[in-house]
Amino acid sequence: MIIKDVTNYLEKLAPLNYAEDFDNVGLLVGNYNTTVTGVLVTLDTLEETIDEAIANKCNLIISFHPIIFGGLKKLNGNSYVERVVLKAIKNDIAIYATHTALDNSKNGVSAKMCEVLGLENYKILIPKKGIIKKLTTYVPLTNADELRAALFSANAGNIGNYDNCSFNTDGIGTYKGNEDSNPTLGEKGKNHSEKETQISVIFESKNKASILKALQKNHPYEEVAYEIVTTENVHQNIGMGMIGELPTAMNEIEFLLYLKKTMKTDCVRHSNFINKKIKKVAVLGGSGSFAISNAKRAGADAYVSADFKYHEFFKAENKILLADIGHYESEQFTKNLLVDYLTKKFSNFAVILSEKSTNPIYYI
Structure with a gap:
């Protein structure tokens, strides 16, 4: 298993696009292609956390809070953040943070x-705004069913408890290809009119790449016309x-x-x-x-x-x-949540719950 395998699974629970704009989530230190020897799960990453990872032969730390929040201009060990990052790099330990991506998760x-x-x-x-997008595209009537099915398979058209949702309008599309074109229908250099269906589907922003891939792969035209807009709809499960x-x-x-x-x-x-x-x-x-x-x-x-x-x-x-x-205290059980989630998937290396309390506040 490489780090990317672990983080891909983790991002099913807490997709990075769920995070707030101010946040810094994802792989903060390390390389996604590194083979995983063990995972240490913690709320915060401190120097003692790096020591704990070393002692347990873990080269990946899954941390709730990001150790790097703002920009780092220097790495000379003058702050606890710099010392943690330097120690992690020196010992080949990767650090991944979930923070508000997990905050915004339904099961977070x-x-x-x-x-x-x-x-x-x-x-x-x-409920979070800005997550629901709408794709609108135009396809020949005879290809509409096939394209819709492909978009649905890529997770477009899901609304709450409903799936395969779309809105469709038939009309006439027109175009004229230049001398370098290779039109699927019609002839280059000539105006062409085609009976087309306008298909509109909504989708979660995390699925944008797979949906665009399905669109390009299953659309018959050489040049695919489409538009994507962010809707005002809120997502009730994010x-x-x-x-x-x-x-x-x-x-x-x-x-x-x-x-x-x-x-x-x-x-x-x-x-x-x-x-x-x-x-x-x-x-x-x-x-x-x-x-x-x-x-x-x-x-x-x-x-x-x-x-x-x-x-x-x-x-x-x-x-x-x-x-x-x-x-x-309000976030302390997040470690248990992450360990339980990762343990269900990975059995070929240890997923360890950090025993260290990183709470910087004490009471008398």
Whole structure:
């Protein structure tokens, strides 16, 4: 197995195009063609993480957070980031990060929080925009069925619980090839009219390459006319955060104590009590203050995330219980998620869960 085999499988769970624009995901250090001797899964990559990988004979680290976030202008060991990268390179250890690609996955970070908390019937809190594209092309009537089938096979035309979806309009296409052309229908240098079908299909952006390949391979024309646009549709199965329900409603103190125990945190910072039962709960791993209004609009009784600032607790406005359990604590079970996922696929090398806590925050 080479690194590319592992990352290709991992990207079925967390496609890189799911990541936010500000993020830095994918293979940060190393070569995709390197043979894998073992995989170490961690939340963060620190110098001690590299040591752990060396001790376990792992030459690939799958890290949730990217060690390289902004640009590196120098590599002389003056910061912990530079020292980690230098040590990884020196010891031929590759580093791959998933971060917001996994955050936006239906079965990613927030889904794991729901699982740990025992939430039921959970769904995406903030469906992601910009993922749904639309392809429109034009093909001779006699070739329309064949081309549509090829596009569907390449994962075009999937809408929620439906597949093989398209919109079709028949019309007349016109063209005239120059002396270097080789038209499939008609003659070069002469105006030609052809009965054609306009086919429109939507698709996830991650499938763009395979869909264009299917289009070019199965379209009869020498020059294929098509256009791709980004739609305003949101993808209900891709996005940040989750919202679900507790099996049994709890009062606020019961819920916070349950949260503290289940999420293994030494501190829960919370907003003022609102004297209501907690049944519907929204969660979001990592820094989640941006989604407070989304949790309120979704009717959540409580919102569990991390890194809330002082003034952001006022946004509860006596309508929701805000609970900050800590950044590391909200994402800590992500390692287990990744190990379980990779172990199901790969048995010819070790997939090891890092035993090191990389939490930089301590409580007294």
